[in-house]
Amino acid sequence: MSKTLDILGGLIEMLGPPVKVDHRRGWATWWCPFHPDAEKAGSSKKPNFGVHIEDGYWKCMRCGGSGGSLKSLSHKLGADWRPDPGAYTTQVVQDKDPTVPYLSEAMSAARSALMRSTAWEYLSGERGVQPNTSLIYGLGYGLPRPKVRKKTFKMAQESSLATDNGWWMWAEGIVYAEPPTRPVTIQVRHLRDKAPMKYQTWGRLMQPMGAWRCKPHTQMVVVVEGMIDMLIVAQALRHRRMDEVRVVYTAGATPAYTMLAWFTEHPEYEYLLIPDPDDAGFDWIEPVSEAIRKGDGKYEVRFPPGDLDPDEAVLSGWWPAELT
Ligand SMILES: [Zn+2]
Missing domain, CATH: 3.40.1360.10 (Dna Topoisomerase Vi A Subunit; Chain: A, domain 2)
Incomplete structure (x- = not known):
């Protein structure tokens, strides 16, 4: 689990859902729990309480309360504090626009290569997966250098899926997109001996796979x-x-x-x-x-x-x- 999500998770437990999460700037904001901020007393009409989601530093722009960690925040809130049970929908700003949805061309190439690949020998021969099952889930074979348009390759580079020398990190593995059409997540189950890990993921993880x-x-x-x-x-x-x-x-x-x-x-x-x-x-x-x-x-x-x-x-x- 990434440190950012860890901190964000802890904060949601303490304060309820944030009003806004800005991954680009690394801040999440809430109405301040220490002054009547939610009544929008502040002239800005925006929440004044911000937490840095990478290091846990927190500060209210209005009443000046601040501290260096989630622990100090929890201490200051006190044992009787209960969060507002989520009256807001959180606005999320991604650190960059996701490029994975633009990779459908590469996914199509991966899918049409599956049945003639070593990954299919493994899936079907050794693991008992049938062609129908693979079709339903839109499984693909991680082509080391898929023939795709320049634009798609660029998107893959931006997603850190393709490397600068034209090699794709999903190489030789079983590729799966969640959901199969207009994917937000592309994941590979590696089969290479020297793969860095069993699974590797690109894009946003929004839900369990499947x-x-x-x-x-x-x-x-x-x-x-x-x-x-x-x-x-x-x-x-x-x-x-x-x-x-x-x-x-x-x-x-x-x-x-x-x-x-x-x-x-x-x-x-x-x-x-x-x-x-x-x-x-x-x-x-x-x-x-x-x-x-x-x-x-x-x-x-x-x-x-x-x-x-x-x-x-x-x-x-x-x-x-x-x-x-
Ligand atoms: Zn405040």
Whole structure:
């Protein structure tokens, strides 16, 4: 989790949602909790209380209250302080305009290359993913140097997806866009030996991956850690014609703040958490279940049998009792 999101999360717990988050300047603003700012007594008619979201420094432009950390802010607010439960919609200024939505040309190239790629050999041959499943999710193959227009390449450079020498960092991996049309997030599940990490993400993370398939009639959402776990569970759900159940993945054991917020904001679904059978899987349960509880949602945890990963377990015939 990035430090900025960490600080912002702490502030939202203390003060409620900010009036404005300016990622470009690194500040978030609230009506001041120490003077009647919300009544707009100030001549500016703008909130006067600002916090630097990279270091936690806070200051009111009107009453002059200030401090150097979230801890000092919490202390000054006192034990009886309760935040305003969110009367405002937050205005968010991005640090730069996202370029990922302009990468559809590159995504199309990646998609048409999948079936003839080493990534498909891996997905289908070793992991049991079927062509239909891959089509539904619009999976692609990370072409090291996709043939795209200059403009698209420039956008990819700005998103830090393409490097200056023309090589794309998603090279040889499985590429997934969330949502598949007009994506805000592009993510790769790396397959290269020397990849820097298992997953790499470009654009904005707005929700768990796969959440675009949740619809008003969705009743239950299965939550897993990995992309291939999601694909295999989705495939099994389709075979069982369980259209009221969807599955999402968090791309590893430490979900981003924005993903956790999504679980809190969607208590209308029942959740079934299927962790990986390792220590990281145990650690993963906590933040996800906490986020669900925070929104008064319901969840259950189901471990796959033996030491199998969720996808291996499902392919070997196991099926969670909650989904029958
Ligand atoms: Zn003030």
